[in-house]
Amino acid sequence: GAVVSQHPSWVICKSGTSVKIECRSLDFQATTMFWYRQFPKQSLMLMATSNEGSKATYEQGVEKDKFLINHASLTLSTLTVTSAHPEDSSFYICSARVSLAGKETQYFGPGTRLLVL
Amino acid sequence: AQTVTQSQPEMSVQEAETVTLSCTYDTSENNYYLFWYKQPPSRQMILVIRQEAYKQQNATENRFSVNFQKAAKSFSLKISDSQLGDTAMYFCAFLAGGTSYGKLTFGQGTILTVHP
Numbered sequence: 166g167a168v169v170s171q172h173p174s175w176v177i178c179k180s181g182t183s184v185k186i187e188c189r190s191l192d193f194q195a196t197t198m199f200w201y202r203q204f205p206k207q208s209l210m211l212m213a214t215s216n217e218g219s220k221a222t223y224e225q226g227v228e229k230d231k232f233l234i235n236h237a238s239l240t241l242s243t244l245t246v247t248s249a250h251p252e253d254s255s256f257y258i259c260s261a262r263v264s265l266a267g268k269e270t271q272y273f274g275p276g277t278r279l280l281v282l
Numbered sequence: 283a284q285t286v287t288q289s290q291p292e293m294s295v296q297e298a299e300t301v302t303l304s305c306t307y308d309t310s311e312n313n314y315y316l317f318w319y320k321q322p323p324s325r326q327m328i329l330v331i332r333q334e335a336y337k338q339q340n341a342t343e344n345r346f347s348v349n350f351q352k353a354a355k356s357f358s359l360k361i362s363d364s365q366l367g368d369t370a371m372y373f374c375a376f377l378a379g380g381t382s383y384g385k386l387t388f389g390q391g392t393i394l395t396v397h398p
Contacts, residue, residue: 197384203325208373208388222383256325262384268334269315269377271386273327 167193169261171274178249179282186244186277188259194239195261199271200232203256215242249281284309284376288389295364296397302349303359303392305374313379316350316357317386322370330372333357364396 168191178184188198196217201209213234214222221234231253233245246253260273285308295301307316318330333341333350340348345362361368374389 199385206371206391206393208391209327211385214383214385258325258327260327260386264384268332269379269384270317270329270332271377271384272329273319275324275326 167191167261167263167270167272169195169259169272169274171259171277173277174275175278177280177282180250181248184246184249184279186246186257186259186279188242188244188261188274190240190261190272193261193263195242195263196239197262198236198242199260199262200234200242200244201258201260203258203276205256209258212244246279249279251281254279254281284311284314284378284387286374286376286387286389288372288374288392290392291390292393292395294395294397295361297364297366299364300360300362301364301394303361303372303374303394305357305359305389307355307357307374307376307387309355309376309378311378311380315377315379316348317375317377318346318348318357318359319373319375320368320370321373321391322367327373331359361394366396366398368394369396370394 170189172187198215200212215236217236223229236242258276260271263270314335316333320328331343349358371391376387
């Protein structure tokens, strides 16, 4: 299957600082990537859809000025958590949409654990 | 809007036995895909199996198979010869074809524990 990487895998930061998380498709081009947030033992919550070369589409309730998404190339999307606070501590996962010969699939990155002190 | 329901928060099975995880969904779409993803303790989401709605034949991947009942909107996952490495949280997911823009709708998840 297709490989998606995320960096960093772990990040600890102080309250008020910004954190950037990178999501890369390693062996394919992804025009669409997705960002999720997940709390322990819960399902994935979609935050936004990242489209290469255009503005991200945010889900209802997600602050676009706090969670900045940039999809500048066909293999890279970034999520920046601005002015992070302890309540932003969570597990963030990205995925990439793959559509080949009419077959749709999503492949996921390994996730990033964010702890805001 | 689509909904996906997994009614079993937790399941357990003995090693080498068979277990079935349930999933039901609701949609008015006719063209869609269904998936089972596995999330082990590492939290890496792994695609287990996928099913196109237009295919009547149930998908199979080694020890994993599905029972897709389109009219009943049911999509259960059967794991045969369970192994310790199957211990994970399993998510059923729905993807509408066409104008969904690739968005997945996930169920609540089922935590599966395989006991030695």
